[in-house]
Amino acid sequence: MTTAMGPIQLIDEHGARAGDEAAAGFEMPSAEVLLGIYRQMTLARRFDIQVTKLTRQGRLATYAPGLGQEACEIAPIAALQPQDWFFPSHRDAIGMLARGVPPQGVLAFFRGDWHSDFDPKQYRVAPLSVPLASHLLHAVGLAHAARLKGDPVVALTFLGDGASSAGDAHEAFNFASTWQAPTVFVLQNNQYAISVPLSRQTHARSFADRAVGYDMPGHLVDGNDPAAVYAVVAHAVERARAGGGPSLIEGVTYRIEAHTNSDDPTRYRSSDEVEAWRARDPIARLETYLRGAGVLDDEFAQHVAGEAEELASSTRDLMNAEPQLDPLELFDHVYAAERPALIEQRAALERELAEAGGQR
Numbered sequence: 397m398t399t400a401m402g403p404i405q406l407i408d409e410h411g412a413r414a415g416d417e418a419a420a421g422f423e424m425p426s427a428e429v430l431l432g433i434y435r436q437m438t439l440a441r442r443f444d445i446q447v448t449k450l451t452r453q454g455r456l457a458t459y460a461p462g463l464g465q466e467a468c469e470i471a472p473i474a475a476l477q478p479q480d481w482f483f484p485s486h487r488d489a490i491g492m493l494a495r496g497v498p499p500q501g502v503l504a505f506f507r508g509d510w511h512s513d514f515d516p517k518q519y520r521v522a523p524l525s526v527p528l529a530s531h532l533l534h535a536v537g538l539a540h541a542a543r544l545k546g547d548p549v550v551a552l553t554f555l556g557d558g559a560s561s562a563g564d565a566h567e568a569f570n571f572a573s574t575w576q577a578p579t580v581f582v583l584q585n586n587q588y589a590i591s592v593p594l595s596r597q598t599h600a601r602s603f604a605d606r607a608v609g610y611d612m613p614g615h616l617v618d619g620n621d622p623a624a625v626y627a628v629v630a631h632a633v634e635r636a637r638a639g640g641g642p643s644l645i646e647g648v649t650y651r652i653e654a655h656t657n658s659d660d661p662t663r664y665r666s667s668d669e670v671e672a673w674r675a676r677d678p679i680a681r682l683e684t685y686l687r688g689a690g691v692l693d694d695e696f697a698q699h700v701a702g703e704a705e706e707l708a709s710s711t712r713d714l715m716n717a718e719p720q721l722d723p724l725e726l727f728d729h730v731y732a733a734e735r736p737a738l739i740e741q742r743a744a745l746e747r748e749l750a751e752a753g754g755q756r
Contacts, residue, residue: 438703
């Protein structure tokens, strides 16, 4: 679904309430919901900025920043129920944080300590996925299993505009539709697949239009409007929970920072383009609307800013501390019942470590 005016929008670029035509029948979320999203987006941005700095200092091996995409990351998470599952990709660290995964669990992967330093079942968050679109199939599989069991569980998963070109994405869309699996796909169209612009990725009017080929709803949303993203995703989540099947939601947004710390975005985009998108900042937009509605005041904003600084400080301390790693953990969780060859390899490594320790 789109509108004659473009993507679905509830709050315009100036922080004012959009008109009925732009809203396309979706209602403004409650003040409580929007305040919660504002808080989480503020925390997420401060966390993201801090982690990006730590990566540049060599404290993490790599990191994919989400600066500028907070509405597409945080608002969908706010639409989930506790029993639902979230399947993140490599740029969804702040989405994991909003779902409750602690910083250590989010960042252990990026530092190379662990692939998943948290219990996925505790947070209903799957391990972060780097291969493009492979996690979409996992989301569909879990959602299909939940439907067969009669569990009221929805699987939410994110992908980028570049990942939508991967074969796994089309397979996931097809299986989700065929099985009517309760899956919600949120495609964050941030305009670039690393350095490849949108014009070289698709000739379609929008990625949301692809949904018609799989006989599922497709919604084109202003991805920098947290209210619109929440309203559309919440509708899709409850539709899926009620047995209505999957949905594809495209959020039109922008990646302000580099693709990762190894990327130089100045080689493929201009500073004017970046600044134009900075002016559409999702946090500033929501803050303007909430202040205008008399919902957000200085006291609450300062409290949230203080929380954000505490999060940044604790994250710095966490990443500045040397990890306590046990090389023998390499053999844990490989098989349900250990194989003889693995037992021999563990014993051999134990001997090598003991000899190395004795030589110091």
